[in-house]
Amino acid sequence: MEEDVEGLGAISIYLDELWNSLTLVFEPVEIDSILKRIERHLSGVEILEAGLLPDKGPVFSEIEVTPRIRLSLGGARKASTQDQILLKSHLSFGSGHHPTTACCIRLMEKAYALRSLPMVLDMGTGSGVLALCAVKLGAERVVGVDISHVACKEALENVNLNQVAGKILLVCGSVEAIRQKGIFDLLLANLTVGTLRSLGPSLVPLTKTQGLMIVSGFATTQLNEVIKTFTACRLLAKTAEKGWAALLLERFS
Ligand SMILES: C[S@@+](CC[C@H](N)C(=O)[O-])C[C@H]1O[C@@H](n2cnc3c(N)ncnc32)[C@H](O)[C@@H]1O
Structure with a gap:
């Protein structure tokens, strides 16, 4: 089992003996391929939770999510266009x-x-x-x-x-x-x-x-x-x- 877990490519692994559960932390890549890999390597395990770490983007960024929504992170103090939403966030998701x-x-x-x-x-x-x-x-x-x-x-x-x-x-x-x-x-x-x-x-x-x-x-x-x-x-x-x-x-x- 230990070898199977090590082969999964997680950046850290915690074993909780009290709850008989294992927490694996991965680099933020495609979640589906990670879950499929876990199911393949550790057949019979139940995935209780697949969590999200705060989505650290660049400090300053502007992304057009849809034609009506543009998210501006970290910079502007005043919206300059109708579609702009300003965000200061950096600790929360x-x-x-x-x-x-x-x-x-x-x-x-x-x-x-x-x-x-x-x-x-x-x-x-x-x-x-x-x-x-x-x-x-x-x-x-x-x-x-x-x-x-x-x-x-x-x-x-x-x-x-x-x-x-x-x-x-x-x-x-x-x-x-x-x-x-x-x-x-x-x-x-x-x-x-x-x-x-x-x-x-x-x-x-x-x-x-x-x-x-x-x-x-x-x-x-x-x-x-x-x-x-x-x-x-x-x-x-x-x-x-x-x-x-x-x-x-x-x-x-
Ligand atoms: C994945 S983030 C989503 C943030 C934002 N809504 C977005 O879509 O980017 C989930 C948020 O839910 C909050 N959360 C987790 N469990 C919750 C609960 N039981 N009740 C209320 N908020 C919860 C977390 O603190 C976190 O801020």
Whole structure:
């Protein structure tokens, strides 16, 4: 077993004897090929979680994610074009450089092309990037939630930087922080496969019946597993980049 694990190319390996689990850390390359390699080398193991490390992009960058969304990291203090979103973030996740963030933004554009979605919940807001994109695409009110204090602080800085404090409310916590059920037109959840598995059933009732959900943070090989978690939803669209996937779902019950 030890030899099998060493052959996988992980940059660090932790063995937790208490939980009988193994944590492997890899360079940020295509996740799908890593998961397939693990399944091939260590047949019979169960992958409990495939996590994401903060997506460190360059200190200054400008990326056009879609024709309507351009993310400017680290530099400007004032937006110079209509499509520009300014980000100061560097500790929390959400520079826009990770494929899961980009996939969510593309699906958000699809969702807003289908109908107007005024009330949005962004569960795991990180830098606030998706909440800011939602406002850009037409949301009237967005609630951004994160369990990390650092993320909430950085999201607040980014909200102020983009002068949308009247539209985005930030809450430090998780699903239990949202008391009112069934009020959101769109729910965004770029989390991890393990978190989606555990939070999934409590996330769905937060949206209106026929409300939309965009979920991401998992590999294309885990797609069916995630779809099974959201049994009260039907699949409207999916997208993938570098082995990471995202789904656009509609609640039907
Ligand atoms: C992958 S990042 C996504 C950040 C940003 N939304 C994006 O798409 O780039 C996931 C975020 O979810 C937060 N998170 C993890 N588990 C959570 C939970 N149970 N409830 C709320 N937030 C959570 C993390 O702190 C992290 O900021």
